[in-house]
Amino acid sequence: MKIVKILGGLGNQMFQYALYTALQRHHPDEMVMADLHGFNGYRRKYQLNEVFGIDIKQATCGMIAHVAYPYPNFQSWRFGSRLLPKRRTMCVEPHNFAIDHEAISRQGNTYYDGYWQHEEYFSDCRDILMERFHFPDFADEANTALAQRLEKEEAVSIHVRRTDYIGDKLFYDLTATDYYTQAIHYIRQHAQAQLFCIFSDDIVWCKTHLQPLLNDVEAIFADWNNGKQGIQDMHLMTLCRHHIIANSSFSWWGTWLATQTGAINIGPKLWWRRQAAVTPVPSHWITI
Structure with a gap:
């Protein structure tokens, strides 16, 4: 099971969804889902469905509890992510935003927390992303x-x-x-x-x-x-x-x-x- 935390403005949501897509391609036999709970109480809203019509599989708090801390809203994640130790099933983006070369290939249950703003994570999924990030006609x-x-x-x-x-x-x-x-x-x-x-x-x-x-x-x-x-x-x-x-x-x-x-x-x-x-x-x- 792979769970990707999605949070931030539209551009960052697109980066996180791109990682989600890459994980689906590289781990076809695993369940890949998204954690959207951080949008509860957040200043921005989840937009991928509204803008691109993307249907994403959402993880429940129970599912998240197996691999990470099941924060129900933005404020609890904001404080908890700073105070609680990282679990071995959590893949947290480096503090300096460097590329984690093992993020995609990582085996077993994993929770991904970060923005993942490098095309190296998903460049081999460009065909899929070009199709899914499709804009409607003006x-x-x-x-x-x-x-x-x-x-x-x-x-x-x-x-x-x-x-x-x-x-x-x-x-x-x-x-x-x-x-x-x-x-x-x-x-x-x-x-x-x-x-x-x-x-x-x-x-x-x-x-x-x-x-x-x-x-x-x-x-x-x-x-x-x-x-x-x-x-x-x-x-x-x-x-x-x-x-x-x-x-x-x-x-x-x-x-x-x-x-x-x-x-x-x-x-x-x-x-x-x-x-x-x-x-x-x-x-x-x-x-x-």
Whole structure:
């Protein structure tokens, strides 16, 4: 029996589901399930069913008790995971987010607690994930019109995440103006960009700090997908050829799910403010 804890925003849920999928492929004779109890009392909700229509097998507290501590809600997990010792049947992601090369091949009953933000865990399941992380067709004029352009032109997506990172000691200010300056310069030197498409929770900041870097290339600031429609931004990212991502799993997936050839994908070398932390940016992308 393998149980994967799923918790976090949509991007992190996608990483955890990708691990779940890889475990299903590598352990076809074992039962693979998900622990969703952490969403009880959590500030975000489980979205994979709502966004992608994914049906996932959920573990009960009784099942979880065989391999880990059956926390009924977010607060109990938050405190218990810090105070209680790790059981031998628990596979907890390394503190510095390094790749655990034995995570997938591990035999026997196992409970997985972490984000697992490395494509090495699930790269051999790309065909399955591309099918399951399928976006529905756009139903509105603004997104439909932009999508048509992105599929025809050599477009670059830029993602900037600021609002919920301000004041967060782990994430804030790692992808500031210098990072985007260097990344945009690299793209302009190595690609014939026809259009920059900027996605952000702080469009005002982007217009102030990024617009001057784009010079004569057209820029579209996608500011209309708010609230539940935010997933449309990820869909639009996948239609771009080149990508400059933030230290955010949201734009990581918007890039990984893209299918255009000849892509230049750029990510930050520093993803977290934690000693010896390992970036989840794939080795075949460019880090700055």
